[in-house]
Amino acid sequence: MYLCVCRAVRESEVDYAIDQGCRTFKDISDQTGCSKECGQCAQAVKGYIEQRFESSVGGVTLRLVG
Ligand code: FES
Numbered sequence: 001m002y003l004c005v006c007r008a009v010r011e012s013e014v015d016y017a018i019d020q021g022c023r024t025f026k027d028i029s030d031q032t033g034c035s036k037e038c039g040q041c042a043q044a045v046k047g048y049i050e051q052r053f054e055s056s057v058g059g060v061t062l063r064l065v066g
Contacts, residue, residue, distance in 0.1 A: 004034035004041040018052055
């Protein structure tokens with residue numbers, strides 16, 4: 001499913017960015033290009049990132065920054 005239509009960024013690309021070490025919305029936006037145009041996807045992307053971090057491995061809850 002696309003999180004960002006303008007840049008055709010899928011959930012899997014955000015997952016990959018997180019797996020590569022991105023820990024902030026800005027990091028993920030810079031790596032994937034999401035939210036770089038109209039910005040209407042920003043809340044959906046942030047929500048997805050938070051969901052990913054809150055279900056992180058090992059019971060450690062990470063918080064979205066930025
Ligand atoms: S939908 Fe992501 S920048 Fe427009």
